Amino acid sequence: MTTARGQETRERIVRAAAELFHLHGYYHTSIDAILQRAGVKKGNLYFHFRNKEELGYAVVEWFAAQFRDIFARTTGSAATLREQIRAFFGAMEAYHLEHRFQGGCPFGNLALEMGDNHPGMADHVDTVFRYFEGAIARLVEAAKERGEVRPEVDSEQLAQFILSTFEGATLITKVRKEITAFRHCREAVDAFLATLQPTPQGLAA
Amino acid sequence: MTTARGQETRERIVRAAAELFHLHGYYHTSIDAILQRAGVKKGNLYFHFRNKEELGYAVVEWFAAQFRDIFARTTGSAATLREQIRAFFGAMEAYHLEHRFQGGCPFGNLALEMGDNHPGMADHVDTVFRYFEGAIARLVEAAKERGEVRPEVDSEQLAQFILSTFEGATLITKVRKEITAFRHCREAVDAFLATLQPTPQGLAA
Structure with missing residues (x-):
């Protein structure tokens, strides 16, 4: 089960990824750049998304x-x-x-x-x-x-x-x-x- | 000056790159894959093109x-x-x-x-x-x-x-x-x- 706080973290990650993918493209955007922009830790990202592709779908x-x-x-x-x-x-x-x-x-x-x-x-x-x-x-x-x-x-x-x-x-x-x-x-x-x-x-x- | 043979090599490289870029995209295509498909050596490629970007323009x-x-x-x-x-x-x-x-x-x-x-x-x-x-x-x-x-x-x-x-x-x-x-x-x-x-x-x- 995802808590309200977990949901908020997920949304922050998706928004950061969306902005970076849109500006620089999918391949040009590293997971590290997404983490930095979202201000979250790697573990948070992989709790919500198995990999970059799944984040792409989101x-x-x-x-x-x-x-x-x-x-x-x-x-x-x-x-x-x-x-x-x-x-x-x-x-x-x-x-x-x-x-x-x-x-x-x-x-x-x-x-x-x-x-x-x-x-x-x-x-x-x-x-x-x-x-x-x-x-x-x-x-x-x-x-x-x-x-x-x-x-x-x-x-x-x-x-x-x-x-x-x-x-x-x-x-x-x-x-x-x-x-x-x-x-x-x-x-x-x-x-x-x-x-x-x-x-x-x-x-x- | 480029010889007729050099010109032919250049065309083989461009054609191989064109086909691979078109099918798999620019970033997904490695220089090695282009060399293999064209059947030329790395030195031949860098004689004609400074880098992948210049090959992209060609x-x-x-x-x-x-x-x-x-x-x-x-x-x-x-x-x-x-x-x-x-x-x-x-x-x-x-x-x-x-x-x-x-x-x-x-x-x-x-x-x-x-x-x-x-x-x-x-x-x-x-x-x-x-x-x-x-x-x-x-x-x-x-x-x-x-x-x-x-x-x-x-x-x-x-x-x-x-x-x-x-x-x-x-x-x-x-x-x-x-x-x-x-x-x-x-x-x-x-x-x-x-x-x-x-x-x-x-x-x-």
Whole structure:
């Protein structure tokens, strides 16, 4: 059984690891660096995590919780699909600017850094991608019901497209250390969503 | 001066490094593994490259040459912008299937794997991204001249959007080991391009 104090120590370790992995990558971050940043002893870490890989999975979970919150908050405060997607991209744009383009997408980073060497990590990251795909697809379905999107639009396909554009724009923004590509992609996604609205009456083919 | 034989040795080293970096990542690939695969001695490698990082830059160049060729060949054999983009995505889809989803995008991989620790590598990778952005933007400009795309479409923005979607779809395909997301993105990009065609006469606002 883990005590409240043990739980707090675990969280300190995960947060320290998350910040270091995000800035420097998984392989570039030593266990010692994590211990130092968290201010805990090696025994504490190995009480909670068998190895660095298991800590990596906890870090994916930690980031996923943050991004799920941002997604829920931004999309929940907007009325239409276009506003929802603009709000989420907008929050992420602010995030990149605030972090001066360091970090990028923690899930994309981990997935590409670990390559094909860690199928377990790829699966963990994919769980996060599938969560966001599903969440976006549900927004599209709700938009269809409100009459904002034509019924024949494939929600799953559109969700994969938006997520892919988002991941690619984040990657290029991280490489380039400036926001233009990300902003251009937000505008292009918005322009595409505008074309999916039902044809105005009277213009119907 | 490098002899023809020296040049051949250099190419063998770069090819071996490219294949290993692509499969296992930069950090996971040792100099010894590269020497073994290339069948050359350590002295040969250090005659051509000061260190692993310099070899990494040569690998970026090697991959860039391959992908520039594929891009030129596929887009050169198609008549319209939509056909050109479909042809390039199609060739890349075949590439993923042939490689059983291992590898992914060598530029995206290197950029995210090396994170913010190697700004030099980020710059090299960005040079490749900018090349493809420019090449796509020129295709869009040519399509405008042929009357396939409305003149007010921003070529640079559209090129960044297509490249970002391509990179993101490649990342998700690599994580997921199946082609659906990539194919969905190709179809969505195609659908978006269709909406950029000039309004048919008689329907003009």
